[in-house]
Amino acid sequence: MFDLDSLIRPNVRVMKPYSSARDEFQGEARVMLDANENSLGSAGPAEFNRYPDPHQRAVKQALAQLKGVAPEQVFLSNGSDEVIDLLVRLLARPGQDSILSTPPTFGMYEVAAALNDVALERVELDADYQLSDEGIARLIASKAKIVFLCSPNNPTGNLLRPAAIEQVLRGFAGLVVVDEAYGDFADQPSWITRLAEFENLVVLQTFSKAWGLAGIRLGMAFASPAVIAYLNRIKMPYNVSENTQRLALAALADTGRFEAMRQELLQGRETLQAALAELPIVDHIFPSDANFLLTRFVPDAGAVYRHLLERGIVVRRPSQVACAGTLRLTVGAAVENDALVAALREFEVAG
Numbered sequence: 001m002f003d004l005d006s007l008i009r010p011n012v013r014v015m016k017p018y019s020s021a022r023d024e025f026q027g028e029a030r031v032m033l034d035a036n037e038n039s040l041g042s043a044g045p046a047e048f049n050r051y052p053d054p055h056q057r058a059v060k061q062a063l064a065q066l067k068g069v070a071p072e073q074v075f076l077s078n079g080s081d082e083v084i085d086l087l088v089r090l091l092a093r094p095g096q097d098s099i100l101s102t103p104p105t106f107g108m109y110e111v112a113a114a115l116n117d118v119a120l121e122r123v124e125l126d127a128d129y130q131l132s133d134e135g136i137a138r139l140i141a142s143k144a145k146i147v148f149l150c151s152p153n154n155p156t157g158n159l160l161r162p163a164a165i166e167q168v169l170r171g172f173a174g175l176v177v178v179d180e181a182y183g184d185f186a187d188q189p190s191w192i193t194r195l196a197e198f199e200n201l202v203v204l205q206t207f208s209k210a211w212g213l214a215g216i217r218l219g220m221a222f223a224s225p226a227v228i229a230y231l232n233r234i235k236m237p238y239n240v241s242e243n244t245q246r247l248a249l250a251a252l253a254d255t256g257r258f259e260a261m262r263q264e265l266l267q268g269r270e271t272l273q274a275a276l277a278e279l280p281i282v283d284h285i286f287p288s289d290a291n292f293l294l295t296r297f298v299p300d301a302g303a304v305y306r307h308l309l310e311r312g313i314v315v316r317r318p319s320q321v322a323c324a325g326t327l328r329l330t331v332g333a334a335v336e337n338d339a340l341v342a343a344l345r346e347f348e349v350a351g
Contacts, residue, residue: 001173002173002199002200004199004200004224004226004227004230007091007145007174007175008090008091008230009089009090009091009092009093012089012090012230012233012234015233015234017232017233017234018237020035020051020054020237020238021034021035021036021051022035022051022052022053022054022237022238023054023237032050035050035051037049037050037051047242048242048243050242051238051242052238052240052241052242052245053245054237054238054239055232056076056240056245057071058245058249059076059240059245059248059249059252060074060076062248062249062252062253063220063252066252066255067190067192067222068192068193069192069195069222070225072225072228072229073195073222073223073224073225073228074220074221074222074228075220075221075222075223075228075231075232075235076218076219076220076221076239076240077218077219077220077221077235077239077240078217078218078219078239078240079206079208079217079218079219080108080179080181080204080205080206080208080219080220081108081219082219082235082239083204083219083221083231084108084109084112084148084177084204085112085115085116086231086234086235087146087175087177087202087221087231088112088113088115088116088118088146089116089234090230090231090234091145091146091174091175092113092116092118092145092146093118094116094117094118095117097118097119097144097145098113098118098119098120098121098142098143098144098145099112099113099118099119099120099121099144099145099146099147099148100120100121100122100123100139100142100144100146100147100148101113101120101121101122101123101147101148102122102123102124102125102131102135102139102147102148102149102150102160103122103124103125103320103322104125104129104153104155104156104318104320104321104322104323105125105148105150105153105154105156106148106150106153106154106179106181109148121142121144123135123138123139124322125153125156125322128158129153129156129158129286129322130158130160130161130164131149131160131161131164131165131168136164136167136168136171139168139171139172140167140168140171140172142172143173144174145174145175146174146175146176146177147168147172147174147175147176147177148177148179149165149168149176149177149178149179150179150181151165151178151179151180151183152180152181152182152183152185152186152288152289152290154181154182154290155292155294155316155318155320155323155326155328156286156294156323157182157286157287157288157289157290157292157293157294157328158286158287158288158289159186159188159289162188165178165191169194169197169198169200169201170198172200174200175200175201175202175227176198176200176201176202177202177203177204178191178201178202178203178204179204180203180204180205181204181205181206181208181209182209182289182290182291183205184205184209184210184211184262185209185210185262185265185266185269185288185289185290185291186289186290187289188289190203190205191203192205192222195222195223195224199224199226201223201224202221202222202223202227203221203222203223204219204220204221205219205220205221205222206218206219206220207219207220207248207251209291210258210261210262210265210291211251211258212258212261213247213248213251216243216244216247216248217244218240218244218248265291265331268331268332268333268334268337269288269291269293269331271334271337272293272329272331272337272340272341273285273288273293275337275341276293276295276329276341276344279341279344279345279348280348281297281298281304281344281347281348282295282296282297282298282344283296283297283298283325284296286326291330291331292328292329292330292331293328293329293331294318294323294326294327294328294329295326295327295328295329296325296326297325297326297327298325301317301325301326301327302317303347304327304344304347305317305327307343307346307347308340308343308344308347311343311346313339313340313343315327315328315329315330315340316328316329316330
């Protein structure tokens with residue numbers, strides 16, 4: 001049975017969180033002299049001399065309406081990297097506990113484990129980049145505090161089977177973190193819709209992909225109010241800037257723009273996949289539910305990578321053994337996709 005309090009590090013359960021000036025006073029006042037801000041203004045935009053809302057209430061309210069959850073179920077972070085690190089620090093004791101990942105997958109889970117002196121248990125995905133029955137059994141049997149399941153997965157691009165994730169949610173004693181950074185590109189409901197069923201579920205999303213706001217560094221976590229309350233206890237006081245909050249609110253007020261970009265990228269993925277499939281140097285294009293295509297090249301993906309670099313085209317070369325011989329190709333603007341395909345055709349001619 002899932003028991004959140006028993007999973008939390010003992011020192012976190014009893015710690016008193018930092019109380020910022022904006023925690024102790026909220027609202028407007030004629031004279032504000034409580035936070036040691038510069039009352040003369042700023043060297044930049046005039047409004048940025050004051051500290052931002054430490055709990056990002058306006059953004060959370062807008063997100064709650066969009067996602068169909070309560071504001072108390074939303075946590076905002078300086079990119080998804082921050083909340084991944086916070087979750088590890090929240091539950092896993094350095095030098096004692098472990099977390100789980102399912103490689104090949106997003107490398108930040110391993111980095112967070114190493115940074116926090118926490119062991120990383122690895123349960124490899126199968127040849128189709130899915131959780132096997134044996135892998136599910138290993139996850140459920142583990143004493144790790146957290147399992148990170150990236151779906152759609154990075155760098156493979158595919159969704160993990162929902163039935164497999166559900167098995168883990170029902171059997172694993174720790175937190176199950178479903179990382180949906182690429183979820184907006186998938187034809188499947190978000191796991192946010194299942195939060196009421198699973199106390200141990202945390203869903204990560206981001207403004208960096210479909211929203212086109214990688215530069216503002218805003219990640220999202222959705223979970224039970226109890227999990228969110230613990231994250232608020234250990235986060236830095238002002239972890240999301242005023243500028244980021246304003247830009248996020250502007251984006252959330254224009255969901256039409258978001259949907260138009262999402263549809264354009266989905267169409268671009270389909271067009272790029274069709275063009276790649278016609279190239280003899282392309283051995284296999286893996287199914288994608290994300291905004292990229294993991295593609296296996298023959299005879300030498302490294303040579304293809306260097307050829308593209310020489311032509312000013314940068315793609316990603318996955319380092320995981322299970323992705324040997326592949327390149328991860330982000331779906332770009334139509335002109336960028338055309339340039340990529342043209343350069344690949346040049347490689348064939350030169351070869």
